[in-house]
Amino acid sequence: MNHLGIEVSVKNIPELDPGFIPLAQFNRAFLAGADKPLDVAVERSNGQVAVWHVKVHSDPAFAAADEYYVERVIKTMLWMYGGFRVYLAGSQELADRMFITRQAVSRWERGETLPSSDLLKKLSEVFQVSINTLLGSPRQLICQSCGMPLTDDVMGHDADGGINQDYCKWCYDGGAYVQDCTVEEMIDFCTNIMVKEQGAAPEKVRPYLQDFLPKLARWKKA
Numbered sequence: 001m002n003h004l005g006i007e008v009s010v011k012n013i014p015e016l017d018p019g020f021i022p023l024a025q026f027n028r029a030f031l032a033g034a035d036k037p038l039d040v041a042v043e044r045s046n047g048q049v050a051v052w053h054v055k056v057h058s059d060p061a062f063a064a065a066d067e068y069y070v071e072r073v074i075k076t077m078l079w080m081y082g083g084f085r086v087y088l089a090g091s092q093e094l095a096d097r098m099f100i101t102r103q104a105v106s107r108w109e110r111g112e113t114l115p116s117s118d119l120l121k122k123l124s125e126v127f128q129v130s131i132n133t134l135l136g137s138p139r140q141l142i143c144q145s146c147g148m149p150l151t152d153d154v155m156g157h158d159a160d161g162g163i164n165q166d167y168c169k170w171c172y173d174g175g176a177y178v179q180d181c182t183v184e185e186m187i188d189f190c191t192n193i194m195v196k197e198q199g200a201a202p203e204k205v206r207p208y209l210q211d212f213l214p215k216l217a218r219w220k221k222a
């Protein structure tokens with residue numbers, strides 16, 4: 001089977017998922033022809049940096065395979081170490097594909113700038129985590145429609161599949177509001193949920209929501 005220009009031998013192809021390629025098989029086939037060193041580093045919030053030394057092809061013919069492989073490496077490292085800043089050193093061509101310029105990387109390494117918003121948007125899409133999380137969660141995000149705290153698993157999605165940074169998935173998904181409603185209807189709806197599911201007292205919850213929800217971006221009068 002050929003995947004992104006890499007010939008991978010897959011002995012038992014799963015009936016339900018004929019395109020499935022075991023990652024270890026892909027890695028073995030990929031690395032057999034890879035000889036250009038690339039260092040991938042992720043920085044953690046306590047200042048520690050984890051570095052993996054890997055090899056890539058760095059050849060235009062294998063650009064897609066390189067990008068796929070490096071994305072998997074970065075994703076694995078973010079899972080393992082929970083880092084929030086990613087550095088690549090070694091391949092200008094690959095860095096270009098990941099929307100990073102040499103100047104940006106070195107300024108970034110000197111701590112003068114944060115990764116560009118384009119790169120953050122791309123990383124957010126690839127890894128399905130919010131930009132807020134990629135930056136080390138500097139803010140507690142709340143849904144700008146219903147007010148619930150936003151964690152990566154409950155965030156809504158834009159039309160292009162990227163994570164929307166402003167709304168939860170129950171309020172906003174696929175680039176549009178899930179329900180067309182007024183702020184009063186949303187206050188009713190949230191009051192009911194907090195009373196039913198959290199046992200809150202309606203006479204306490206309703207005035208709180210009546211004060212709080214109209215200040216959120218969806219409801220704020222222009």
Ligand SMILES: [Zn+2]
Binds near residue numbers: 147171
């Ligand atoms: Zn919401």
